[in-house]
Amino acid sequence: MIASVKGTRDLLPPETRVWNRVEAAAREVFALYGFDEIRTPALEATELFVRSVGESTDIVHKEMYNFTDRGGRSLTLRPENTAGVARAYVEHALAQAGRPWKLYYIGQQFRYERPQKGRYREFRQIGAEVLGPADAATDAELLVMLFDFLGRLGFTGLSVSLNSVGTEATRPAYVEAIRSFFSSNEKTLGDDDRRRLAENPLRVLDSKDPAVQDLVASENFPRMVDLLPTLDPAADAHHRELKALLVASKVPFKENPLLVRGLDYYTRTVFEVTAAGLGAQDAILGGGRYDKLVADLGGPRTPGIGFAIGEDRLVDILPEKFRKEAIEGARRVAVIPLERADVGESMTLAESLRKDGILVDLVTAAKGPGHGLKVAKKTGAALAILLGQEEREKGIVNVKDLARRTQESLPRLGLAAALRARL
Ligand code: HAM
Numbered sequence: 001m002i003a004s005v006k007g008t009r010d011l012l013p014p015e016t017r018v019w020n021r022v023e024a025a026a027r028e029v030f031a032l033y034g035f036d037e038i039r040t041p042a043l044e045a046t047e048l049f050v051r052s053v054g055e056s057t058d059i060v061h062k063e064m065y066n067f068t069d070r071g072g073r074s075l076t077l078r079p080e081n082t083a084g085v086a087r088a089y090v091e092h093a094l095a096q097a098g099r100p101w102k103l104y105y106i107g108q109q110f111r112y113e114r115p116q117k118g119r120y121r122e123f124r125q126i127g128a129e130v131l132g133p134a135d136a137a138t139d140a141e142l143l144v145m146l147f148d149f150l151g152r153l154g155f156t157g158l159s160v161s162l163n164s165v166g167t168e169a170t171r172p173a174y175v176e177a178i179r180s181f182f183s184s185n186e187k188t189l190g191d192d193d194r195r196r197l198a199e200n201p202l203r204v205l206d207s208k209d210p211a212v213q214d215l216v217a218s219e220n221f222p223r224m225v226d227l228l229p230t231l232d233p234a235a236d237a238h239h240r241e242l243k244a245l246l247v248a249s250k251v252p253f254k255e256n257p258l259l260v261r262g263l264d265y266y267t268r269t270v271f272e273v274t275a276a277g278l279g280a281q282d283a284i285l286g287g288g289r290y291d292k293l294v295a296d297l298g299g300p301r302t303p304g305i306g307f308a309i310g311e312d313r314l315v316d317i318l319p320e321k322f323r324k325e326a327i328e329g330a331r332r333v334a335v336i337p338l339e340r341a342d343v344g345e346s347m348t349l350a351e352s353l354r355k356d357g358i359l360v361d362l363v364t365a366a367k368g369p370g371h372g373l374k375v376a377k378k379t380g381a382a383l384a385i386l387l388g389q390e391e392r393e394k395g396i397v398n399v400k401d402l403a404r405r406t407q408e409s410l411p412r413l414g415l416a417a418a419l420r421a422r423l
Contacts, residue, residue, distance in 0.1 A: 005121070005122075006115060006121065007112075007113070007115040007120050007121025007122065008120065008121060008122040009120065009122075014327045014380070015315075017326045017327055017329075017330070018315055018318065018322075018323050018326040018327060019311070019315060020326075021322070021325075021326035021329075022126075022153065022311065022314065022315060022318070022322075022326075023106050023126065023311075025149065025152050025153060026104070026106065026126050026149060027104075027106075029145065029148055029149040029152060030104045030128060030145065030149070032148075033102070033141070033145045033148075034102050035102040035103060035104045035128055035145075036102065036103060036104070037103070037104055037105065037106075038085055038088065038103040038104070038105055039105065039107070040078075040081065040084035040085060040087070040088050040105065041078075041084070042077055042078055042107070042108060042110075043075050043076070043077060043078070044075070044076055044078050044083070044084055044087065045073070045074065045075065045076070046064070046066050046074040046075060046076040047074070048076075048083050048084070048087055048297070049064060049076055049078075049079060049080075049083055051296060051297065052082070052083035052086065052263075052264075052265050052293055052296065052297065053079070053080065053083060053263045053264060053265065054200065054263065054264025054265070055199070056195075056196060056199040056200035056203055056264070057200075057203065057262055057263055057264055058203075058206070058262055059079045059080070059111060059262065059263065060079075062112070063079060063111040063112045063113055064076050064077075064079055064110075064111070064112065065077040065079075065110045065111075065112055065121075077110035078109055078110065079109055079110060079111045080109055080125070080263070080308065081105050081107065081109065081125060081127050081308060082127070082129060082263075082265070082290065082293070082304075082306055082308070083265075083293075083297075085103055085105065085129050085131075085306075086129075086131075086290075086293050086294050086297050086299070086304065087297055089101065089131055089294060089299060089302070090294060090297050090298055090299030094131070095132075095294075095299060095300045095302055099132065100130060100131065100132035100133050100138075101129075101130070101131040101132060102128070102129075102130050103128065103129050103130075103131070104126070104127065104128040104129075105125070105126075105127050105128075106124070106125070106126050106127075106311070107124065107125065108122055108123070108124055109122075109123055109124070109125050110122055110123075111123070116279075116280070116281065117278075117279050117280075117281065118278050118279060118280075118281030118282075118310070118312065118313045118316060119281045120312060123310060123311070123312045124310075124311040124312060125308040125309060125310060125311060126308070126309045126311050126314075127287075127306060127307060127308035127309065128142065128145070128146075128306055128307060129304055129305070129306030130142060130304065130305050130306065131294065131302055131303075131304045132302060132303065132304075133303065134291060134303035135238075136238050136239075136241035136242040136245060137241075137245060138305060139238075139242050139245075139269045139289065139305055140242055140245035140246055140249060140251070142287075142305055142306070142307065143160060143246060143249075143251045143253075143271070144249045144251055146273075146285070146307060146309075147251050147252075150273075153314075153318060153319065153322050154318075154319030154321050154322045155275075155319060158252070158273055158275060159252040159253060159254055159273070160246075160251065160252065160253040160254070160271045160272070160273055161253070161254055161255075161256040161259050161271060161272045161273070161274065162242075162243070162246075162253045162254065162255055162256065162259070162269070162270075162271045163224070163225065163255065163256050163257055163258070163259040163260070163269075163270050163271070164224060164225055164228060164235060164236075164238070164239040164268050164269060164270070165202070165224055165260055165261075165266050165267065165268065165270050165288070166224045166227070166228060166231065166232060166235055166267070166268065167232055167235050167267050167268060167291070168267070168292060169231065169232050169235075170224065170227060170228065170231040170232045170235065171202075173227060173231055174202070174222065174224050174227060174231075175201045175202065177222035177227070178197075178201040178202070178204065178222060179197065179201055181215075181220065181221055181222055182197055182201075182204070182215075185215055188211050188212065188215065189204075189209075189212060190209055190212075192207070192209075193207050193209060193212050200264065202260050202264075203260075203262070204216070205258055205260045206260065206262045216258060217258065221258075223257040223258070224257065225239065225255070225257050226257070235268050238268055238269070239268070239269070242269060243255075253271075256272075259271070259272060261286055261288055265290040265292070265293040265296070266288040266289060266290055267288075267289050267290060267291045267292055268288075268289040268291065269288050269289040269305065270286075270287070270288035270289070271286070271287055271288060271307070272285065272286045272287075273285045273286075275313075275317050277316075277317045278313055278316065278317060281313065283310070283313075284309060284310055284313045284314050284317070285307055285308060285309040285310060285314075286307065286308065287305070287306050287307025287308060288305065288306075288307075289303065289304070289305040290303075290304045290305070290306075291303040291304065330359055331359070331382040331383075331423040332359040332360070332361050332379070332380065332381045332382060332383075333353065333358055333359065333360050333361070333381060333382070333383045333384070333385060333419055333423070334360075334361045334362075334363050334372075334375075334376030334379070334381035334383070334384040334385070335349055335350045335353075335360055335361070335362050335363065335384075335385045335387065336363045336366060336369060336372035336373065336376060336384055336385065336386050336387065337364065337387055337388075338369055338386060338387060338388030338389075339388060339389065341389065342387050342388055342389065342392065343364060345387060345392050346362060346364075346387045347362060349385070349387060349397070349412070349415075350362045352416075353415070353416055353419065356416035356417075356420075357416075358416055358419055358420065358423075361376070361379055361381060363375050363376055363379075363384075369386055372384070372386075373386075373400065373402070376402060377402050381402060382401070382402060382403065382423055383399055383400065383401055383402065383419060383422060383423065384399070384400045384402055385397045385398065385399055385400075386398040386400065395411060395412045395413070396409050396410060396411055396412060397409070397410055397412060397415065399418075399419070399422070401422065
């Protein structure tokens, strides 16, 4: 037997019904807010992620699926989708349209991480990006949309962790403050964190080392939001306006001055939503502003903001009501021909019912009616129609309710309406 690759998984029915419902809800809600779908390739040039996500991040440093293709190009299976969206924006000169672009995507991402609950090497994200506007209202509306979506899935009690990581203007001073904080504590740092401190001190805030986490959480650790008012009053005003708009829009949030997110492209707003019930991998989504990314990729300076939801994690903690409705929602009818001679008529009947919007599963190749009913039950049909010579001649069908174990004869005329009343 050849097993699936470590860290990847097959999504099987009926679970795929739940995934489809979640994705349909995302499409529906995002469209209400003026978003359109973008589909970018799963394969990108390695350089794209080095330049956007950042060389010193864990993702680029140790989690990417890189390989050299037969033409000698260095390619990477995308670890995230924001970089691909920004690349496409530049490549297709979308800026020239002179309008904001509101884009969403649903798709696989790949990271070479140690697999555990909620963490896979192939996983799926539902994400959205807004390219163009830089105002706080854009940030607020994105979060309003996100909570609208989560609310429609039945989530309650979720809250956003919110922070501002400042801008290019404030970064050098913040980085300096972090360096000087650690200058007296450098011995506490392991190899990984020492490398982070040298290459990109902000990444020390992502450290998984408990001793370092304690230091970062301590009172004297510098916080960007405290530096903002003096270093960058405009970024500070943006942050304050966003918070006011979130309060007005009733989006629940908590400030988390230590949130920096593990990707280098962020400027100003960053946010995350965590949920109980997920264990160690408790972030169901993350996002933020990236006002320099498009320019860094060679495009015209274009601010952007977005989020990506980890769909695997989202589905894992989906409210039971939504899951149940997704699985049981579409009630089906099985049509079972009694003899081979009844197959043609059964197909015709099945087609006519489908035209009336009824989900019909034609059960052929059954070893007799008893077996046919068993198959119908196992595939989850609610009703089964038995069709034989007698029924054909009389213009009726025998309908069995598989849960209630009742049977009745119904005329072929008006059958769809009669079935719908019983489904
Ligand atoms: P991220 O925080 O790296 O951000 O990933 C977003 C979400 O993807 C995480 O919160 C998590 O739910 C899910 N995720 C990440 N890694 C895994 C994994 N190995 N297995 C399962 N789920 C995972 C980004 O990717 C940014 N592109 C988000 C963004 C969009 N920022 C601006 N626009």
